[in-house]
Amino acid sequence: MEDKLASGLEKLGLPVSETQISxxxxxxxxxxxxxxxxxxxxxxxxDEMAASHxxxxxxxxxxxxxxxxxxxxxxxxxxDIGSGGGCPGIPLAIMMDTFQFTLVERMExxxxxxxxxxxxxxxxxxxxxxxxAEKVAPKSFDVVIFRAxxxxxxxxTRILLSLxxxxxxxxxxxxxxxxxxxxxxxxxxxIPVYEKIPLAVPFLEDHERNLVVVRKL
Numbered sequence: 001m002e003d004k005l006a007s008g009l010e011k012l013g014l015p016v017s018e019t020q021i022s023x024x025x026x027x028x029x030x031x032x033x034x035x036x037x038x039x040x041x042x043x044x045x046x047d048e049m050a051a052s053h054x055x056x057x058x059x060x061x062x063x064x065x066x067x068x069x070x071x072x073x074x075x076x077x078x079x080d081i082g083s084g085g086g087c088p089g090i091p092l093a094i095m096m097d098t099f100q101f102t103l104v105e106r107m108e109x110x111x112x113x114x115x116x117x118x119x120x121x122x123x124x125x126x127x128x129x130x131x132x133a134e135k136v137a138p139k140s141f142d143v144v145i146f147r148a149x150x151x152x153x154x155x156x157t158r159i160l161l162s163l164x165x166x167x168x169x170x171x172x173x174x175x176x177x178x179x180x181x182x183x184x185x186x187x188x189x190x191i192p193v194y195e196k197i198p199l200a201v202p203f204l205e206d207h208e209r210n211l212v213v214v215r216k217l
Contacts, residue, residue: 004046004047004050004051004055005021005024005025005028005046005050005054005055006021007202008050008055008202008203009021009055009058012058012059012061012202014058014061014095016095020094020095020097023094023123024091026120026121027054027086027090027091027117027121028049028050028054030113030116030117030120031043031049031053031085031086032045032046032049034113035085038085038109038110040084040085040086040110041053041084041085041148050203051201051202051203051204052204053087053091054087054091055202055203056087056088056147056173056201056204056209057087057088057090057092057147058088058092058095059199059201060171060173060197060199060211061095061096063171063197063211063213064092064096064143064145064171064211065096065099067171068096068099068142068143070169071142071143071165071167071168072165072166072167072168073165075098075099075100076099077100077101077102077140077142077143078092078096078099078100078101078102078141078142078143078145079102079103079104079141079143079144079145079163080101080102080145080146080147081133081144081145081146081149081160081163082104082105082106082133082149083103083104083105083110084105084110084148085113086103086113086114087147088147088173089145090103090114090121090123090126092145093123093125093126094121094123096125097123097125098125099125100127101125102126102127102128102129102140102141103126103128104129104131104133104136105128105129105130105131106130106131106132106133111129111130114128115128133149133159136163138162138163139163139164139165139166140163140165141163141164141165141168142165142168143168143169143170143171144160144164144168144169144171145170145171145173146172146173147172147173148173151183152172152183152184152186152187152191153186153187154186154187154190157187157190157191161190164216165216166216167215167216167217168216169213169214169215169216170212170213170214171211171212171213171214172211172212172214173209174196174209174210174211174212175207175208175210176208177196177210180196180210180212191214193214193215194212194213194214195212195213195214196210196211196212196213197210197211197213199211
């Protein structure tokens with residue numbers, strides 16, 4: 001049977017060390033183990049977890065790395081807002097191990113799970129912050145990332161922009177272009193310009209995926 005995780009990483013062209021692939025596999029196992037009690041994410045087995053969550057999280061890795069390298073601070077701090085079960089923050093932190101990540105999650109049970117992942121996988125570049133996004137100190141991060149947090153609307157957009165340092169970025173995982181256009185039109189007073197980057201996720205080729213990038217001026 002095809003190893004979707006290893007095969008998908010190869011298709012994405014991402015070089016991966018033995019330590020990184022081991023950590024990704026451990027993370028998959030932990031999510032599947034705790035999923036029923038914690039309701040972390042939709043994943044019935046390792047293959048679904050690999051394709052729908054790990055590879056989806058890692059598809060824009062090179063774009064996110066570029067944003068981090070162009071960010072205001074050195075070293076930059078990236079944040080996964082509404083991290084939930086840890087995607088995309090945990091996979092990105094495993095693969096971008098020279099960058100600092102903060103996982104922001106308001107629910108204590110999920111936050112405790114993230115902290116257990118951080119501890120077991122020995123992710124020294126990860127901090128878990130149990131907090132609502134609006135209660136995080138302003139201008140805390142160079143790059144703010146979110147995947148299944150919330151659509152852009154007036155309230156959420158103001159909160160996200162407040163978290164980013166001047167010259168920093170918001171990077172949002174999104175699906176269909178048509179829906180993105182409607183969503184971004186509703187906040188054009190706050191985000192007049194954005195970039196939409198098409199993504200190709202292995203084993204999800206029939207699902208349109210995009211990364212929406214906003215720079216805070």
